Amino acid sequence: MHLRHLTLADFRSYATADVPLGPGVTTFLGFNGQGKTNLVEAAGYVATLSSHRVAQDGPLVRAGAEQAIIRAAVVRDQREQLVELEINPGKANRARLGRAAATRPRDILGTLRTVLFAPEDLALVKGDPSVRRRFLDDLLVARQPRWAAARADYDKIVRQRNALLKSATPLLRKGSRRPVGGDVDAERESTLQTLEVWDEHLAEVGASLTYARLRLLHDLRPFLADAYGEVSGGASAAAVTYRASVHEDLAAQIASGDVPERDDLARAMHETFGQVRTQEVERGVTLVGPHRDDLVLQLGDLPAKGYASHGESWSFALGLRLAAFQLLRNDLKTDPVLVLDDVFAELDAGRRHRLAGMIADAEQVLITAAVADDVPEALTGKRFHVQLGSVEEQG
Structure with missing residues (x-):
């Protein structure tokens, strides 16, 4: 190409x-x-x-x-x-x-x-989780363009669920009552039912996106190890793990490199909504899902963020891009x-x-x-x- x-x-x-x-x-x-x-x-x-x-x-x-x-x-x-x-x-x-x-x-x-490497890519190592999520999702779309629609659907669901949380926060806070009239209990029950519907939507679409990310990361890891080793001269071993926002048991399994089934991911996401419901209501934002996840980059036994030198950070960011290039070359049978x-x-x-x-x-x-x-x-x-x-x- x-x-x-x-x-x-x-x-x-x-x-x-x-x-x-x-x-x-x-x-x-x-x-x-x-x-x-x-x-x-x-x-x-x-x-x-x-x-x-x-x-x-x-x-x-x-x-x-x-x-x-x-x-x-x-x-x-x-x-x-x-x-x-x-x-x-x-x-x-x-x-x-x-x-x-x-x-x-x-x-x-x-x-x-395309696979593009630029000075801005230093943020892959030193920047916020959103930069690393975008790297993964952009590569996912480059590999299989149909995921662009799934990303758009997921973002829309998060926005709508956040809007519901923000508008419903005064009603759902423990012991809260509207200042003027109305059946507060009925309104609260109706709002909770609506929120549960959005929980189902978010868990379904979020589980599919998370599963696709995990499969992609599984396939990317060997290319990353090779690319970083070659560009850095073999100074340290580079590795990447996925930090999921679901409950601790499944998050630990994912961090170990396992790829759970979609249904297990959806179930865990839905269970975690129940665990963080109070925090979500208080803050008016969705705290569980792919938009809250992160990639953890490691050099040897240490996290790259905060420990890697400037040269190591450049090599890691470059290694990620070169790994993406090799993965797409391997998948698409064209460069x-x-x-x-x-x-x-x-x-x-x-x-x-x-x-x-x-x-x-x-x-x-x-x-x-x-x-x-x-x-x-x-x-x-x-x-x-x-x-x-x-x-x-x-x-």
Whole structure:
């Protein structure tokens, strides 16, 4: 799989950009702030419908413009497909695949698959659990695009259940009564029954998502061990476990590496709702489910967060991305596009050399760098100079 062409209109700093690409290594060179990352961000957006830099679409549209457009020609198994995305902040985005309009933008997921490593990935080791959850869920969707709908369904259920908890908190608090009239006991009973219905929905969809994450993590672990060992020079062993928000017995089983059945996960989630009901009512938020889980990263016997050095943290984050690349390569029988955004400047000479050796056979690698000397000589190929929103191929 590779990108043959990338065209932008009013995306980030580009009024227009037309970039011919192809298999092998392509490097975008230029000083910071010139627009290199904007190019690979656009490629990543086609693959994931999200940015690795911002949570909202607004900053993706050039100042003064109403919308941004990305067109990508994607080649897989010698067949080419054209993807077009129209980004409309505050409105519904639109997508086309070939000549046909997609019902929803997420219908184009899977056409292009990318694995992107960027300086922001240091947060995989040092940041909040939400960053690690997103890594796992994005990889899940890259592996099987149907999980995008499941994620959307789950997020919707959590929002609706939270809204019910917030509105019902004064009513459900122990000993509380409404200040004016009404059958308080009847209202409380009705609210509890409604909450139990949402418990069932959340447990069902949440168990499926958790099961898929656990299966994915089971398959990812050996690739992570190999990737981290190679990029770090074998300094320490890297491992990852799943910290679930269900009750302690099943959480311990999951942390040991077991993958319970969906029904067991749903049952445990539902039981845990009962255990934390008081806290949920007091706080007005859902405290159980995949949105409260975390990945625990370990180097040897110690957690990476708080103990790993800067270099070890970089190696761990890079190991996770390289493991994702190898997993997708193994599953899909084709390479995803590998994107390395301003990575080599952060690595010492040994890690640069080892990384170059690991990715040299990838079908397509897109690299951004401030200066050519940052990129190992082994990664030769097409080069572009990027300056103030212009992209020119170097001879």
